[in-house]
Amino acid sequence: MKPVVVLWLSTLVALAAPARAMQGPDQPLAVVEQAARRDSNDAEALYALGVAYARVGRDADAKRMFLETVRVDPQHALGYVALSGYYHSSLIIVSDPTRPGHLRVLPSSKTDSAGIFLGRVFQLNPFIEIHHPGINELPGYWRGTLQQALRHFHEGKLPQALEEFGTVIQRTEEPGHPEKIPPIALRYHMLTALRIARFDDAIRDGQLLLDVALRLAQITDTAHGALQALQEVSGGLVNENRYVLAEVYRAAGNGPEAERLYLQLLESDLSYYMAHARLAAIYEAERRWAEAISERRRAEDANPEDASLVFDLGVTLANAGLLAEADSTLRRAEAANTREVRAAYVLGVVNAGLGRPAVAREAFTTFLSLAPSRYTEMIADARQRLAALP
DSSP: OOOSSHHHHHHHHHHHSOOTTOOOSOOOHHHHHHHHHHTTTOHHHHHHHHHHHHHTTOHHHHHHHHHHHHHHOTTOHHHHHHHHTTTTOOEEEEEOTTSTTOEEEEESOSSSHHHHHHHHHHHHOTTOOOOOOOGGGSOGGGHHHHHHHHHHHHTTOHHHHHHHHHHHHHHHOBTTBGGGSOHHHHHHHHHHHHHTTOHHHHHHHHHHHHHHHHHHHTOOSTTHHHHHHHHHHHTOHHHHHHHHHHHHHHHTTOHHHHHHHHHHHHHHOTTOHHHHHHHHHHHHHTTOHHHHHHHHHHHHHHOTTOHHHHHHHHHHHHHTTOHHHHHHHHHHHHHHOTTOTHHHHHHHHHHHHTTOHHHHHHHHHHHHHHOOTTOHHHHHHHHHHHHHOO
C-alpha cells in the first residue's frame, strides 16, 4: 500500500510539538495558571506554570508541574533540567589527573533521580547549558579571558564571545595535543557557534572535543587508573563527545556524517536511544522505510519507559504506508500515555486511509476535544478531514 501521508504527516506533527526553550516575557501567575488549566495536555503550558511557581517560591507546586510536563511529553528536555534541581544531586569538581591544575565537573551520581534526569537531558539536547561554570573551574592563566567570554555569552553578545573563546583555543592549541586546550573554551566556542549558525566552527570544536576524549582514553601512565574511574563516573567521554559531534552535524544538516557517528556510537553503547531515533529520522527523510522502522523499534527497546518513542514508531509506520501496523502501534502509544493527544490525530488519518470512517471520526473528535490550542495547524487539518469523511 502506498503511503497516504508520507513526510507531510511528520512535518505537521513536528510543528505541533512543544517549542523548546521558547519562553516569552513574564506574565502574571493567574494568567499562566489559567492557560495551563485551559490546555492541560500542553507540556509547554505546564512547564511555563512550573517556571512561574518556581519564581514565586512555590517549590512543591513547581516540582509537580515539571513532573506533569515530562509525563505529557517524555522528550521535554527543559522539564528534566528543572526537575533535576529538586532531587538534590550535585555536580562535583575534581582534579584532572592527566593535566595538573585543570579541573573537571562531573555529576555526583548517574543512578539517582537527578542523575537519570540529566542523562535524559543530554540525549535529548546535549547543547542545553545545565551548569554555569564558576571561577574555580577556569584554568588560572586564562581565567580573565574566559570569564569575560562567558559573560558575553550569557548576555547574548555572541560574536564577541566567539572571538574570545577562539583566542583561548588558538593560544593553547598544539599540534597533536588537543588536550592542551581548556575543554570549557572548546565547549562554549561550539555552543556559541551553533547559536549563530557558524556550523564549520562548531564542527571543528566538536571534533577537537572528541579528539581530546580519544587521546585521554589512550593514556597509559600512572594516572590511567584514576582517569578510567573518572570516565566511568562521567559515562564515557568518548561516547559522549561522539554523540555531541553527531548532533552538531545533524544541526548543520549533514546527515551522512551524523549517521556515521551515530552508528559508531551504537557499536559500543546501545543505551543511546536517541541515537536510534536520530537515525530513524535521517532514514525517514530519505524514505528508507525499512531502516527507519528498525531504528524506531530499537529506540523503543533501548528506552521502553518513553511512550513518545512508540508514538514516533506509529508515525513512521504510517508514513511507510503500513497502516494496519501503524494503527495498533498508535493505540499502544495512546494507552501508554493517554495525554499524547497527537496519537488520536494520527489514528484518524490512518483509519481514514484504511477505509474505516467511523473509527476515523471518533479519533478526530477525540483529538479536537483534547488538543492544546497551540496545535493550530493540526486542529484545522483534523476539522477538514472530519468534514470530508463519508
